[in-house]
Amino acid sequence: MGSNLAAARVSFVDARAAAALLTRTVRFLRAVLRAALVWVRGHVRWVLALVGFAVILRLLGNQIGSREALVLAFGPALVSAVWATCWPVSYERVCAGPARRARWRRWVRKNWAHLSRECGLSVSRTTKSRTFGLAPKEGSRFVASQSQTVTVWSHPRLMDVTTAGSLLRLMIRTRTGQTVQDLEAAAAPLAAAAGAHAYRCVQMTPSVVEVVLVMQDSLTQARPAEIPEAVYLNAVTLGRRQDGAPWHLTVTGRHTLVVGCSGSGKGSIFWGVCAGLAPAVRAGVVRLWGVDLKRGVEVGVGRGIFSAVATNPIEAVALLTRLLSVLEERGNRMAGNIRLHQPTQADPLHVLAIDELAVLTAYTDAETKKEASRLLAEILTQGRALGVVVLACVQDPRKEVVGLRGLFTQTIALRLRSAEETRMVLGDGMAAVAPAHRISPALPGTAWVVEEDGSTDRVRADWWSDQLVRQVAALHPSPVVEGLPVAPAQPADIPVGSDDVTRADSGPRVRATPASRQRKSRPHKTGSASRKGSPSNGIGAA
Numbered sequence: 001m002g003s004n005l006a007a008a009r010v011s012f013v014d015a016r017a018a019a020a021l022l023t024r025t026v027r028f029l030r031a032v033l034r035a036a037l038v039w040v041r042g043h044v045r046w047v048l049a050l051v052g053f054a055v056i057l058r059l060l061g062n063q064i065g066s067r068e069a070l071v072l073a074f075g076p077a078l079v080s081a082v083w084a085t086c087w088p089v090s091y092e093r094v095c096a097g098p099a100r101r102a103r104w105r106r107w108v109r110k111n112w113a114h115l116s117r118e119c120g121l122s123v124s125r126t127t128k129s130r131t132f133g134l135a136p137k138e139g140s141r142f143v144a145s146q147s148q149t150v151t152v153w154s155h156p157r158l159m160d161v162t163t164a165g166s167l168l169r170l171m172i173r174t175r176t177g178q179t180v181q182d183l184e185a186a187a188a189p190l191a192a193a194a195g196a197h198a199y200r201c202v203q204m205t206p207s208v209v210e211v212v213l214v215m216q217d218s219l220t221q222a223r224p225a226e227i228p229e230a231v232y233l234n235a236v237t238l239g240r241r242q243d244g245a246p247w248h249l250t251v252t253g254r255h256t257l258v259v260g261c262s263g264s265g266k267g268s269i270f271w272g273v274c275a276g277l278a279p280a281v282r283a284g285v286v287r288l289w290g291v292d293l294k295r296g297v298e299v300g301v302g303r304g305i306f307s308a309v310a311t312n313p314i315e316a317v318a319l320l321t322r323l324l325s326v327l328e329e330r331g332n333r334m335a336g337n338i339r340l341h342q343p344t345q346a347d348p349l350h351v352l353a354i355d356e357l358a359v360l361t362a363y364t365d366a367e368t369k370k371e372a373s374r375l376l377a378e379i380l381t382q383g384r385a386l387g388v389v390v391l392a393c394v395q396d397p398r399k400e401v402v403g404l405r406g407l408f409t410q411t412i413a414l415r416l417r418s419a420e421e422t423r424m425v426l427g428d429g430m431a432a433v434a435p436a437h438r439i440s441p442a443l444p445g446t447a448w449v450v451e452e453d454g455s456t457d458r459v460r461a462d463w464w465s466d467q468l469v470r471q472v473a474a475l476h477p478s479p480v481v482e483g484l485p486v487a488p489a490q491p492a493d494i495p496v497g498s499d500d501v502t503r504a505d506s507g508p509r510v511r512a513t514p515a516s517r518q519r520k521s522r523p524h525k526t527g528s529a530s531r532k533g534s535p536s537n538g539i540g541a542a
């Protein structure tokens, strides 16, 4: 009985293994067949010519030649299909990628005259031409001329066509009477004709423009962020550009405004900057100040890397007041000595990161709003040279919501609701070349940015999960906790008396700034904060 059961179990396991093997084999064969069909479709002329040749040979009675022609027709399809199915990466690198790029280049070169004409880049003029020839007349020949009207086209010169990865680059020189703006205006129809996902124009010289067509969208796949290890001050790597190159955002000396509707992925950029600076925070050369007006849900996850956190408008005003005092003290110290602040451990770069700026500048009571806007405007106007920079995220870019929009020196447009919003965020005329309002909701973290040279680029931020943020916060905690001004009436709420508390647990030690010591004992000057009483526990406890 027992041996029967064991035998039945063995045969059941065998049957399951056989079924699994069969399923895998069928799947593999289906994938090979699909790849072979793709290959045949891409080389249809080659296949048809050889099949035709094989048929002719067979009709002529040459069996062997006919078989060889068929092997030549379908052999490469089979080899490519097996290669592509089993080793897709090497197939793409060695075979499919170079062949595809060569096809793009050939297509542009071959069709340039047609493309340029259809995209409105060429002009034509009609001229009369006269042809001369010999005509017979009464037995003798004489020279006769014939006049006809011909159309002569003049195209901009296609100087070079290059490819790299999924990019097709066309270097175009204007024809006489044309401007680079004409070339840029034709980039959209050129991209549509080439079936490109996106495009951008870079002006190389006063008469040469490089049109970069993105033939395959490399931003469709979300990519998780990596825990930063090196100390970078000037810039952080936020994700990738549409050509696959890393997307670096300059932090030092810039105030950054991130605009995107709900769910557009502002969190990725917020954490890309804050977590990207975390090693520098731990080293003591950067100090992060967090204002999270979504009740602290965003900053709460990685609170450890912040020196100070505010989670409601009242706390935010207190935090801004404190930061402004740091800025003023630094300004007094720098006056007449240096013009641009250089971050050091004793004198770090201060980064104020605000999530949901609108709560502070539009959706709170009038007095708090006014005070917050005043403080923020001062920080924005004076901070750049004094080593205090701002990163602010907001959903609604309208002037009545973000009145300080013009004081930010760089903007990132995530998914927006309308072309009008794109214009507000990126500037006049940008809705056509950087259409942030057309970003798919399925691609959160995708944004349009305007480069320093005025060119635009599409980028996608890497994805910061809560777990990753927590890991970064645990790995790179801020060695300093800023004490913020509190109203004397309720001093017990926050760790008063420890202005700059040096954390005992980890990281390099950073001494308190003289300013913070001076301000420690002063009563809070800001009307709204002191009026409303003490900020809650959210402040000062990083």
Ligand SMILES: Nc1ncnc2c1ncn2[C@@H]1O[C@H](COP(=O)(O)OP(=O)(O)OP(=O)(O)O)[C@@H](O)[C@H]1O
Residues within 6 Å of the ligand: 222, 223, 260, 261, 262, 263, 264, 265, 266, 267, 268, 395, 444, 445, 446, 460, 461, 462, 463, 464
């Ligand atoms: N870079 C990214 N890559 C992939 N998915 C992302 C990325 N960024 C965000 N997401 C996804 O989009 C969702 C919304 O992101 P996020 O919370 O950052 O949006 P938000 O703009 O801050 O929205 P809200 O203003 O409503 O808080 C996330 O839960 C996540 O699933």
